[in-house]
Amino acid sequence: MTYAKPAFRHPEAKTNDVGCTRRDYEGGLSTLCAGCGHDSISAAIIDACFDLSIEPHRVAKLSGIGCSSKTPAYFLSGSHSFNSVHGRMPSVATGANLANRDLIYIGVSGDGDTASIGMGQFAHVMRRNLNMTYIVENNGCYGLTKGQDSATMDTESVSKKGDINPYTPIDLVRVGIEVGATFVGRSFSGDKAQLVPLIKAAISHRGFALLDVISPCVTFNNHQGSTKSYASFREHNDAMPVDFIPRREAITTSYDAGIVHEVCMHDGSVLRLQKVNEEYDIEDPQSALDAIAHHAKEDRILTGLLYIKRDSEELHDVLQTASKPLNTLNQRELCPGSRFLDSINAGLR
């Protein structure tokens, strides 16, 4: 059991633009195993929301079922949260977003929740480009039901029970790029320097932002042969760090311009990418897939912001919904009244 709180980095006193301290973004006591990757991700979400000066009550947290899906209880206790049923969070998020387009939607899921039981809803929420941040806390196993292999588990890796996984893993970022996610990133729960800016960028993105965060299950999947354990990830990780600069601070980077790639976010903020190993056009899905495949062939996991589609139409654009949230419309605005009913009746005679 751990608090998602590395207090040393953010002294309590410091407040952000909306007058909140980091503590205002924290949640309840975590009941996850000590050292679970998921808790690090909760901490990163806290940092990201603090840095972005989001008002906690403007956030809605959504999740499915699993250790990962429990985590919304461990950050942003000032936000409403909906811990739904296994694998079906995307539809609940879609409904919620349709009702109120003005909130910030953060979904947290697991690899079981997303890639197995949730595969259908996951694909379709991306196809609809719902405006939300969807974080998969990917540990290659079913933590809460005691460690069965998930569909993202690497082929041939050995589970705690001693079984060799014979199936090919599903790569969630590839699926995301294929079916319509407009922001696709990958990171590692232990790499806060990369993860926090990525989450910030994802939240700032207008449209569906998928973050596949490798998050070791210390209890069931932290063993040799699994790329989803700390040890193996550190070896294979081919980091592509990101640095996110919120608009309102308007600071330009001091990094070497030659290796920085600027991406303008929908809210006007600028995301600066530093590529470690190669250059490709992250706005071209096929290039992104090529790069991911290239690294995968070399047994490396490419991390960072892997693909982005700017100026995409999120679901409300597609549906041409009014800018005023639907849940604020009142009876006067919605109910046609008896006069119109008279005309309906007349038409049915």
Place this chain on the structure above:
Amino acid sequence: MTYAKPAFRHPEAKTNDVGCTRRDYEGGLSTLCAGCGHDSISAAIIDACFDLSIEPHRVAKLSGIGCSSKTPAYFLSGSHSFNSVHGRMPSVATGANLANRDLIYIGVSGDGDTASIGMGQFAHVMRRNLNMTYIVENNGCYGLTKGQDSATMDTESVSKKGDINPYTPIDLVRVGIEVGATFVGRSFSGDKAQLVPLIKAAISHRGFALLDVISPCVTFNNHQGSTKSYASFREHNDAMPVDFIPRREAITTSYDAGIVHEVCMHDGSVLRLQKVNEEYDIEDPQSALDAIAHHAKEDRILTGLLYIKRDSEELHDVLQTASKPLNTLNQRELCPGSRFLDSINAGLR
């Protein structure tokens, strides 16, 4: 209502290696709309099975729900068939195949059945590389429920009701390549010359063979702007015809050798590809995705055998199931008897 029977090409008299005539592969009277693409596919399946000299009773047909899913009633009436529930045929096929690995499994589905309600099962049956042929009769709409857009409907195309489809289509062949199908082809219901050999190759493939067959719905989706109508397909179609030669006939092709690419099938038969526009390594998934994307950018649909993984492990290999079908094992082979129970009891004292 049409019979799937172009009798002029196959005179009744002709018999194949197992002594069957083409009529032996036919089914009941089709109740689909006259001119429906699905009926052409049924005819192609009939031809393919006849050509392959398959014994009809060694085939099991499976489907979900939809006009397309009705078609197993219109071919191979000598085979058992299971018309299951909407979107869930893959799981029924998986169970059936586990029970008896010796039959030939042909699944027929629609784009609604596969890409919407069935997305999760579709992805997972491919990941498991189940040994079956899975034909999607893709018309971009829900025929049986009167023409709603499906998830494979092209963006911006206009449905019969006059609505413009605002969503990005899901490309089933891409999904197939991403999640583990080991044989992925695309064709067009109207192009028998390409379709019949492709179906034969798919049936001969050991592992999951996906055929995405564009099959116009003449009633609801045969209109301007839809790439799934006859008219538009003929324009955009960038055909990549295939010629399949069953092993037992051992005829070499008379085509120009320079443009023929030979693929050796698992049953030893040879599939010869003729590429119209380009050469790429169809055994490399990333190259296949690149080629598909390249053509898509040029507004063309690449057809033919697009990707194949040879020597893959189908589900029974992965599970190391015995070669004798599980449904043939008898009580003597399966039941440990009271002696073993005594030892169990002893261990529980």
Place this chain on the structure above:
Amino acid sequence: MESKHSINDFVIKFANVNGTGSASANGMFAKAIFRMGIPVSPRNIFPSNIQGLPTWYEVRVSRDGYLGRRGGIDMMVSVNPQSFAKDVSELDPGGYMLYDSTKPLDLRHVRRDISYLGIPLTEMCLREYSDARQRQLFKNVIYVGALSALLNIDFAILKDLVGEQFKGKEKLITPNIHALEMGHQYASTHFDCPLGIHLKAGEQTPKHIQEFDQILMDGNTAAALGAVYAGATVAAWYPITPSTSVVDAFEKYCRRLRIDPGTGKKNYAIVQAEDELSAMGMVIGANWNGARAFTATSGPGVSLMSEFLGLAYFAEVPAVLVDVQRAGPSTGMPTRTQQSDILAAAYASHGDTKHVLFFPATPAECFSMTVEAFDLAERLQTPIIIMSDLDLGMNEWMSPPLEFDDNYQYDRGKVLSGADLEAMTERFGRYLDVDGDGIPYRTYPGAHPNKGAYFTRGSSRDEYAAYTEDGDVYVRNMDRLLKKFETAKALVPEAKIKPAAEPTKDALLFFGTTASPAYEALETLEKEGIHLDTLRLRSFPFTQEVEDFIEEHHRIFVIEQNRDGQMRRLLLNETNVEANAKLISVVEYDGLPVTARKIASVIRGYMGVNNVTPLVPREKELA
């Protein structure tokens, strides 16, 4: 042979081929009778197919204003060779058979006890039209024209209807009217018009029909209008017959009413989900977030939604679901009607769950109950399932006009606004039973900067929404949910009880589309001296009145359209009365609406009375 004679009281059935345009011609026929002021009830009996299979349209004309199926057929219009033999055999003795005489009548289909009226429809069309489509299409219009002569339909009304139908496509009007005239002409010159059965405008109609300025509409459209009037802004659905037209109609009206004229933006959102699980998830998400959201589906969809329905019950999220029932189990007969999802809906999902059900009987109730459902779902914070069916949802029914009281205010239930939260001094407890009615207060996400946020979950929680595995706390919560269900009894639409003309201990109990034939059977039986009180159920949970009614009667015939007598079982289950013997199942489950004749005959059987009105031979006796 004596031909049938009857004014304004007969059944006519059309036998067509699916996808040949017969639906609109037949609809025009029924509408014309309606316009003449004569009670009419048309029914589509269609296959699960798009083109080419037999399809039927049964129109009942009833002087007495009976809208349910009567049973028996007095006239058949058969233009489908596939079904001809069956069609001929179904006609009552003395009935009329209108057929396409282009080819000579097959002698095997000749009956001596019916009249044949041959019209060379194909030939006429071949002669008149060159286009293949027109040749097909106008056949239907010609026979409608012929019927106008044979049955005495006001031709001016037919012309009006053509005009309305082709508004905007004026050049189609003339050829259609021409086709009508050809038919009329042919019939007038070849047959004695009108037939023994025919229409007569201006006849005395029953009081309940006269009273209202009737409309003709289907239940699905009415439910959709109810959703519009209730202020639903989100609809998520997955296509399935026979529910599809609910959301179609909702969209149609939203396009008319809910698009901001200035911006062109929509004050509604409709999403075709990837399946029914997802549709229900979206409905739950939207309602959780304070929008009124609904879905419509049929049996298979209800099965798929059951996990989510359990979540909504337990997490206490409002939801409205219109279940347009069809013949199950499984895929069953997707284009036939039944009332067979009752147990599945009432107890949907594992664990101790129960759901509130509404049972509309008319389009007007589809409208008003849908409006009510949104209020009640929010008041009770639970799903409400509106149990319609194919017969009600997809067929056009004569109905009193829809009514809406402009003084009526939505009841959005117990929701604390930002201001309420600001004013609160005590700690907000999402699941506290503050008012003692089992209904807690909720808040919408984002309502207040630092009060009112809570954690919604399908797992056990305490009054403050914190996860708990404490058995006592769990029990407290479950007991509150039960209390809430008790509270619901005072809020759901009450049952309609009608005493018989004379005191009796016998009763009829019915609901939804069994109501029309039941009331008709009742009147028939009353004339024979058999008296029955009636109770029309309109909702579940059952109120005390229902219990009392059962208590007070000795024999209660429960009429329903399913095999297992599901409503009878629900009554046994959910009332505290000894009713096993007294609740007698009268079931019909062949997929067609139960007829008044069937109900009357079964009850006569129980009463030990001989059948006094002739029964159609094919009517089955109840086991």
Place this chain on the structure above:
Amino acid sequence: MESKHSINDFVIKFANVNGTGSASANGMFAKAIFRMGIPVSPRNIFPSNIQGLPTWYEVRVSRDGYLGRRGGIDMMVSVNPQSFAKDVSELDPGGYMLYDSTKPLDLRHVRRDISYLGIPLTEMCLREYSDARQRQLFKNVIYVGALSALLNIDFAILKDLVGEQFKGKEKLITPNIHALEMGHQYASTHFDCPLGIHLKAGEQTPKHIQEFDQILMDGNTAAALGAVYAGATVAAWYPITPSTSVVDAFEKYCRRLRIDPGTGKKNYAIVQAEDELSAMGMVIGANWNGARAFTATSGPGVSLMSEFLGLAYFAEVPAVLVDVQRAGPSTGMPTRTQQSDILAAAYASHGDTKHVLFFPATPAECFSMTVEAFDLAERLQTPIIIMSDLDLGMNEWMSPPLEFDDNYQYDRGKVLSGADLEAMTERFGRYLDVDGDGIPYRTYPGAHPNKGAYFTRGSSRDEYAAYTEDGDVYVRNMDRLLKKFETAKALVPEAKIKPAAEPTKDALLFFGTTASPAYEALETLEKEGIHLDTLRLRSFPFTQEVEDFIEEHHRIFVIEQNRDGQMRRLLLNETNVEANAKLISVVEYDGLPVTARKIASVIRGYMGVNNVTPLVPREKELA
């Protein structure tokens, strides 16, 4: 204060932290008692969490061989500071509290009516071990050692158990035995051993215990063995507590028994599906194709499977589903027990569906009923749902040894082989009721080159499996399905009826895990002169005996572990008796198994008798 005194009859509860290795130490404690020949029943009360939350282990020692929960706690072993306060408060007056005395006892937790036994567990471990993991782990072993002195456990047995547990890892044996000895030593020197409550081997045990050479096993393992013995070759599942260990155990035994020694190939296939819908689809596909296949799940899975269950019912495909029930609704309390899926399972899916249910009460029945389920599923060509629960499935129960008759032959039901088909002269009709029992004949795919192929579907079909929308044909099929359900009554496991010592019109009715506490309550009441006949239900549909039993009694207490009295409702629904008043619900639904005390007290209440045995204060009265 008077401390508790009792030989071989007490309840001891362990309070631990999840994930600290307490489970195996506690298990060893229970097993040692079992080995001493003293009736014991241990229960895990664990959180939905992997590490760090409170978890309990309740062990009942019962001279009289009662295996249900008794209620009340005589001794508490609390090594979890998180739950200490609650743990102290739960102890019965006169009870014993064993705690870690490394830190001084918090005075707020001191009660005068219990005895405290402090052992400095942490300190001892700190002193003895350097490795952090060992310091944690051996605490548990030390207190087991202490208990062996305090309660008089045969130390040799504990040593044996350590030896068995670490077979193959011999170097772990010595330190474990050392830890046991440390505990034993500490207790012997610091406390008067044994305590007032303690064990004594060789005492008289009740006849039903003596009779058998008992084993200790959990229901899930037994069900898995049943599947092995029934010849199941395909298992498809999706992990969910508390059912996961069914397929785990099936796999374990298959690895031992079903791998061809020559080829190393498997005579079974297990697939972890992507969800429960898929798992059930696979089971249906495999059964359709002639393999015996099953799945195991819990409540949420049953909800998700309901569409497929309807398909299997209607298309008549065998399937076996083990539902290890947990506390609902929705996610509910996933690690607590209930019997609350009864209505959901019996009527799973829309339309007129009903499913056959089995209710095992012991591991031995989990085994035998699973074997039977495969036979019956194939005989009836329909799904069979085995209604186990967390208490039965995941806890270890004393049970008579599993038995299997080597002469018994599988009943594979009505399947026509290739030879049968070859010999047939009449046309094969998949849905023909040839034998008049409602059960048709089926064929496996591929059975014969040109006979026997048919089209399986969830839609309406005729006797020859051809699609039909003909109402009469549909009704014929539905009626046959009903007849088949009637046939099932003669085939399902019969109810167990036990008359009271003296004639009575009162009775207890129960099933599954309510049986143990019910039988115990019965004996208690009998001693008080309250006589009740008993009926233990073992299956649905209910047989005539059940109906007669209800008919013959005036008051029948239906004991079940859910809020809504679901079995009582199913009885009202599915029998033809007036039973509303006579069926009295006795329900417990806090997620822990109902206790004998609770049952007895409720019944005394109804009998107007005062409580003659002291009730634990926290026991709630039933509403």
